[in-house]
Amino acid sequence: MGLSTISPTLLVASLMIAATPILLAALGELVVERAGVLNLGVEGMMITGAICGFAAAVGTGSPALGFVAAAASGAALALVFGFLTQILLSNQVATGLALTLFGLGLSSLLGQGYSGIRPPPTARFDFGPLSDLPFVGRVVFGHDWIVYLSLALTALIWWFLTRSRAGLTLRAVGENHEAAHALGMKVVAIRLCAIAFGGACAGLGGAYLSLVRVPQWTEGMTAGAGWIALAIVVFASWRAWGVLVGAYLFGGVTVLQLNLQAAGVAFPVEYLSMSPYLVTIAVLVLMSARSGRRALGAPACLGKPFHASQ
Amino acid sequence: MIRLEKRPQPSAIWKTVTPLLAVILTIVAGGLMFAALGTDPVAAIRTIFWDPLFHPQYASYSRPQLLVKAGPLILIAIGLSIGFRAGIWNIGAEGQYIIGAITGAGAGLALYPSEAWWIFPMMVAAGALGGWLWAMIPAILKTHFNTNEILVSLLLVYVAENLMASMAVGALRNPEGGGFPGSRNLSQWPAASNPELIAGTGMHWGVMAAFVAVILAYVLMSRHLTGFHIQLAGQAPRAAAFAGVRPERLVVFCLGLSGALAGLAGIFEVTGPAGQLSIDFNVGYGFTAIIVAFLGRLHPAGILLAGLLMALTYIGGELASFTLGIPAAAIQSFQGMLLFFLLAVDVLTNYRIRLGRTEAAT
Numbered sequence A: 001m002g003l004s005t006i007s008p009t010l011l012v013a014s015l016m017i018a019a020t021p022i023l024l025a026a027l028g029e030l031v032v033e034r035a036g037v038l039n040l041g042v043e044g045m046m047i048t049g050a051i052c053g054f055a056a057a058v059g060t061g062s063p064a065l066g067f068v069a070a071a072a073s074g075a076a077l078a079l080v081f082g083f084l085t086q087i088l089l090s091n092q093v094a095t096g097l098a099l100t101l102f103g104l105g106l107s108s109l110l111g112q113g114y115s116g117i118r119p120p121p122t123a124r125f126d127f128g129p130l131s132d133l134p135f136v137g138r139v140v141f142g143h144d145w146i147v148y149l150s151l152a153l154t155a156l157i158w159w160f161l162t163r164s165r166a167g168l169t170l171r172a173v174g175e176n177h178e179a180a181h182a183l184g185m186k187v188v189a190i191r192l193c194a195i196a197f198g199g200a201c202a203g204l205g206g207a208y209l210s211l212v213r214v215p216q217w218t219e220g221m222t223a224g225a226g227w228i229a230l231a232i233v234v235f236a237s238w239r240a241w242g243v244l245v246g247a248y249l250f251g252g253v254t255v256l257q258l259n260l261q262a263a264g265v266a267f268p269v270e271y272l273s274m275s276p277y278l279v280t281i282a283v284l285v286l287m288s289a290r291s292g293r294r295a296l297g298a299p300a301c302l303g304k305p306f307h308a309s310q
Numbered sequence B: 001m002i003r004l005e006k007r008p009q010p011s012a013i014w015k016t017v018t019p020l021l022a023v024i025l026t027i028v029a030g031g032l033m034f035a036a037l038g039t040d041p042v043a044a045i046r047t048i049f050w051d052p053l054f055h056p057q058y059a060s061y062s063r064p065q066l067l068v069k070a071g072p073l074i075l076i077a078i079g080l081s082i083g084f085r086a087g088i089w090n091i092g093a094e095g096q097y098i099i100g101a102i103t104g105a106g107a108g109l110a111l112y113p114s115e116a117w118w119i120f121p122m123m124v125a126a127g128a129l130g131g132w133l134w135a136m137i138p139a140i141l142k143t144h145f146n147t148n149e150i151l152v153s154l155l156l157v158y159v160a161e162n163l164m165a166s167m168a169v170g171a172l173r174n175p176e177g178g179g180f181p182g183s184r185n186l187s188q189w190p191a192a193s194n195p196e197l198i199a200g201t202g203m204h205w206g207v208m209a210a211f212v213a214v215i216l217a218y219v220l221m222s223r224h225l226t227g228f229h230i231q232l233a234g235q236a237p238r239a240a241a242f243a244g245v246r247p248e249r250l251v252v253f254c255l256g257l258s259g260a261l262a263g264l265a266g267i268f269e270v271t272g273p274a275g276q277l278s279i280d281f282n283v284g285y286g287f288t289a290i291i292v293a294f295l296g297r298l299h300p301a302g303i304l305l306a307g308l309l310m311a312l313t314y315i316g317g318e319l320a321s322f323t324l325g326i327p328a329a330a331i332q333s334f335q336g337m338l339l340f341f342l343l344a345v346d347v348l349t350n351y352r353i354r355l356g357r358t359e360a361a362t
Helices: A008-035 A041-059 A063-086 A094-112 A128-132 A143-163 A165-175 A178-182 A187-213 A224-236 A238-264 A271-273 A275-290 B012-036 B041-047 B059-085 B093-109 B121-146 B151-167 B205-223 B226-236 B235-241 B249-271 B283-294 B299-323 B328-346
Strands: B002-006 B351-355
Touching: A008 A041, A008 A165, A008 A224, A008 A238, A041 A063, A041 A187, A041 A224, A041 A271, A041 B226, A063 A094, A063 A187, A094 B283, A094 B299, A094 B328, A128 A178, A128 B059, A143 A165, A143 A187, A143 A238, A165 A187, A178 A187, A187 A224, A224 A238, A224 B151, A238 A275, A238 B012, A238 B059, A238 B299, A271 A275, A271 B151, A275 B121, A275 B151, B012 B041, B012 B059, B012 B283, B012 B299, B012 B328, B059 B205, B059 B226, B059 B249, B059 B283, B059 B299, B093 B121, B093 B151, B093 B283, B121 B151, B121 B249, B121 B299, B151 B249, B205 B226, B205 B299, B226 B235, B226 B249, B235 B249, B235 B299, B249 B283, B283 B328, B283 B351
Parallel strands: none
Antiparallel strands: B002 B351
């Protein structure tokens, strides 16, 4: 085998599949961070969504119900984080880490007896004859509905953050919670909504891994995807379209290295496997170096606790 | 209506009571979790917290394990706690632990089968250096490019895991191992082994190092100017800047120290309890140490106790999966839950809870 076995059509199509879990999780985290909350528990919510979605889909036979269950479980876990950080005013970094550690444990506990099972297949979105077009048919019109949902969500979040009044409120809370509070905005309630939304997105992303991308349940299967999603939000300078670019860039690196592994390139597999993480670090460095001492676009109140009586 | 009123200063009493309260709440919630799994909760809790130390049959095996497991946890957590105090978040200790094991084992194996006395000390130094170098990556990126150290240190864990896998099947593979992955057994090579120092206690050089680290960290944080600067930078960064604290130096110091300690934990583990470098060498000590650091209130003495408690849950969890059939993963969620409860009850340290109506027009 050689490099010629890599088909560009399949490469681009599988790139989109590889990017979708990260895109979903990063979009959720984008909204959370624009509201001024740093939730480092993305990895924990993703993996919990992966197993809850998998269990629900296997149990009911419906992948759609699986995705709903995944979103609900991600949101539920996120609300634990929200309760601790917003009501009990705990440290956001520590609580996010706790969420990741807890989610990893909980998921392997729930996942007992689910390994080795194949989930019900997620249907392709039917575009009729369009799917038969060469290249375009496979790349643009050949995916399942979650891929299109993630793309629609990108546009929706862009519109919400930049064009809607509710988005303006959310950004105000993230930029200056004291001023937002003085204007009568419900800082804590808005942040809790954003946190729940972020959790639901992370759960969806996790379920996409276990139901479509792999599709199987294995312990620790997210393998840092949640952390990469966090890095992509920084890479995107907290903008929705930037998140899309970042996620697809990452998907490209992942798919390329998997294809190189499969093509049997004379390069140790382990070094190819570490390349997505190294690329993420390199991109983080480029972004933070370019924007100087204070990262451009970071919400001013990111990670700061808010207590109304102060 | 319940509301929170900020205390002028964190309450000293609650600061010591909250970890205990969190442990009790975790035991209650964990009991409920075990009941949901269909196990007798009382038996499960007793197996985890009591039997490893006092069971007539199992205690002789599991009691020495307490120090074996607590050693690396304490050693890593001490390093992390110093950074956490300064607001520098090294969460990639797992990676630094792996790299310490690789560099230390590699330095030793290069001289196999020499019997010189200095091989083990040299390996220990190489392990600490490896962990330090691995932690310097996020540190230098932070000071020169302002890159987030949380993300970089964490992502490097996955890089380190892949590097270890490549070493176990490649450069460091045992040439006499029949092609199986994994290095030579270091614990069976007297010049490189880290044996149990007092039979039946589990005490090895890594545990000694952990105890020394506890004492030195206490001296550093309470008697030394650097320790004061670290606390100042964490609590009031602006005041620290006026006092002449250089944040870049603190980043390099804190990340380097925690990396070196994690590297030490790695080399002591690979030469002692683990014995060899293999694909499944790391078991999450670097992440559990984060819980240990918080449970110990980022204070050396607290970390010592928290490390022993966490080690107990590890051993008890193994025992519970062996005797009661509780899945091994249950203990991991148990540990995560402990950190949740700790962070939740911490509100009592910093805030007073007031019952009654809010005053008008606030």
